[in-house]
Amino acid sequence: MSGHDHGHGHGHAPNPAPSHAPSHAMMRVNLHIWRQKDAHDDGRMVAYPNVECSPDMSFLEMLDVLNERLQEKGEEPIAFDSDCREGVCGMCSLTVNGTPHGPRKGTTVCQLHMRSFRDGEEIFIEPWRAKAFPVQKDLVVDRGAFDRIIAAGGFVSVRTGGCPDGNAIPVPKEEADQAMDAASCIGCGACVAACPNAAAMLFVGAKVSHLRHLPQGQAEQKRRAQAMVDTMDAEGFGNCSNYFECEAVCPKEIPVKVIAELNRDYLSASLTREERKADGGGGG
């Protein structure tokens, strides 16, 4: 991808270097947050006006503070996902003001800071929206569909046993780089959340691209592309219309080139792959 001075693939999304000394002044934001009791509840947007926070807090810390206030008042805290809070695990998943992971490019929402917002700003916080990612509670969605896509083909088959020699199979640098770039996908699902069609092509493309550029992945390349796409379809994701919104919001800046590679592999697999009788073609 282009236009960015920071590379991708290293997990740590850079933060804006504060041009001024850390400010101790507090700021206030007016939040509108999706609240939903459980998977069966209809849910609704709830306003939380005048939430006080420091500009140096991360977005999730700001929500932690709000949750403490809510608990003090005996209210149910807002459920949201997070784990590493340093941009590497892919758990955090908030749509902030209509953009998954919020306004900063190449940044997970856990690495977003309140200084990216204006004092008094209205901020809408919603879960990922997709049929394949059902809301479980408030801002938490079930991303099990991604696990099932990985289980269908996001692997290479190897014999277990003694550890193989690390560099036994030489991989050209350019190929290794492409594999590494694709491998930086953290499986967060922002691509699905951003796509007007809720398509999962950037995620699946990244996984297929990661392995297709390595010799170890090439033997199963066709089977993998078919199995992962067929599972993706069965999970109820939409179709790619080449909006390329996924690429624009991906915190790891995975390029849509991986989707082209997936399209190519699936076509060649459909036209040329040898199928076993019992195979049924896709799942294998």
Next chain:
Amino acid sequence: MSWVCRLYRSSLGAKYVMATTGLLLFGFLIAHLLGNLQIFAGPDAVNSYAEKLRSLGPLLWVARIGLLVIAGVHIATAMKLAKANQEARPVAYAKVTHRAVKPATKTMVLSGLVILAYVIYHLAHFTWGVIQADHAHLEEELGGGATRHDVYSMIVLGFQTWWVSASYLVALVLLALHLCHGITSVFQTFGLHHSKYACAIKMAGPAIATLIFLGYASIPAACWLGLVKLAEAQ
């Protein structure tokens, strides 16, 4: 399920069908444009071209039915995709801020349906002669009592009416918008992507769409502005 059925039913298979049928329709657009541009070569060129086309008889019908099937598959698949995409997000966002979505992409179904409506109108105008029926059945005297259908005068008289020309131009703008996204998309759909020519592919849609627009628009524009006149008036 045979592999063909499985391919068509997959999300990517439907995209290959969109791209293939879109490309075939695009091929028709080029051929049709080259035929039409003969208007600038005068009445004889256009009228004998039209006569030759009509004399193809059964072959013409093969081409017509082929086009109809291709367009039908393109539209039916577009509708299938649009429905599946709508169902993939049952609950809408309260607020949406896009970074990359372009108007041409967002309006593919709309521009496509306008093209469809336009094609029907265009057929009613020049093929069936229902619209402006008084221009539709003119005959050109060839001497010795022989005559042939005067397509040239039909076109020129038709486009001298401002609202006819204007409606063609509006439809052509939407066709160009459809092709802007469509042509660039075909490469991505078939997996043709490389940093070496990524920029060229990105430009191909808008550039080719502009050429198609200018080519087609030149005909109603020239008739409307009086640059192309009736044979007697020349």
